[in-house]
Amino acid sequence: MDRAAEDLTARARIRDAAITLFGERGIEGASIRDIAAEAGVSSGLVRHHFGSKEALRDACDRYAKERMIQIGAELTQDGDLTGLDPLALHPIAFPLQLYLVRSMMDGSETATALFLEGVDAVEAWAAGYGITPKDPRGYAAALAAIKLSVLILRDQVSKALGEDITTPAGYNRIGQALMEVFTIPLLTPEQVEKIRKQEK
């Protein structure tokens, strides 16, 4: 438990600790006792405030989703991002993203719904942007999954880069590498057609 957490209520500390530990180790990998220790309370208090592990997870799901939508809205509503420094945002948004991805992989309905909403948004954006893939839905789903891939494989990607991508600097680096993937055409349409026939 760090300094800033001391001012929070016990309930908020438990929720934040749960988001951190669930995100790092997965839902099964983090026990209620671990979370209680991280929050500096007894394990019974976790149960007192949230009822059960599944209910705690639900609360984390809804909180993390709401916060991420809120952050996204603040980022897109006005061009000038005064007060919203991307560097200052990272320590807040990154754990939330880690948690949501992990919870989603462990079967969360709420987090999966957020993913599906993301696919819808990407599909609509691509259509309005004049991008016309042969499979618009598949294209959008692939893009949405790609956005999360470096988050999920952060340990492996960090090892490949020799740089921790959970830091703001490292995250920025892999983000720009991802943009290069979207910028440089890897295959010509002719090559795609050739592979497509080969697989038939």
Place this chain on the structure above:
Amino acid sequence: MDRAAEDLTARARIRDAAITLFGERGIEGASIRDIAAEAGVSSGLVRHHFGSKEALRDACDRYAKERMIQIGAELTQDGDLTGLDPLALHPIAFPLQLYLVRSMMDGSETATALFLEGVDAVEAWAAGYGITPKDPRGYAAALAAIKLSVLILRDQVSKALGEDITTPAGYNRIGQALMEVFTIPLLTPEQVEKIRKQEK
């Protein structure tokens, strides 16, 4: 335990069952008793053959990695793929891939090493192909992670598509959607430069 498995030795059945269940549920999510039941043997026999859960996992890591390298070699060594029907290959290679990715995410050294080798291969391929990103290593790491993303998020992607991508047909569909991502430039270099400055 299906029909074809009946001919295998108990040791092979245990290993195959472990790869399947570990791949589906993760290492912690699949117990030795589950694996034994899936293989149709007692839990004691798992211990008899492999010693411990960690040793079983090691054996699965090495077997899956070796098999995947072997399959990859057979696919690339000669142009004519007679005898290696991609459709027939899917039921064999897909569970192996699922297992390796899952084991990697759960901290396997062997599987992570395979990922790093993949990044090396992508980087060398891109260089020989005349692709010159500003961050070649980051570019290769991003591409390698992307290749695995739809595998990891298979449940979510399947839900977004309304089609199970673990089937050969579904896997083919998302594979082609991924190719479209690599074919259609999403951003112009000018846009990339603009975003790059904005993030500074």
Place this chain on the structure above:
DNA sequence: GGCTTGACTACACGATCGTGTAGTAGTTTG
């Protein structure tokens, strides 16, 4: 025939998990 060896099972162990229960201290409310 006796003996070893390997495949295999049954069962018990300690640890850890989520959960349930009982109780304390402090504050609020009538």
Place this chain on the structure above:
DNA sequence: CAAACTACTACACGATCGTGTAGTCAAGCC
């Protein structure tokens, strides 16, 4: 002032986990 409520802790419960131990059974070897 007493009752009620809230935040919080300590402790015990059954289940499940990986692991350890003992023993059965069949095949191969002397």
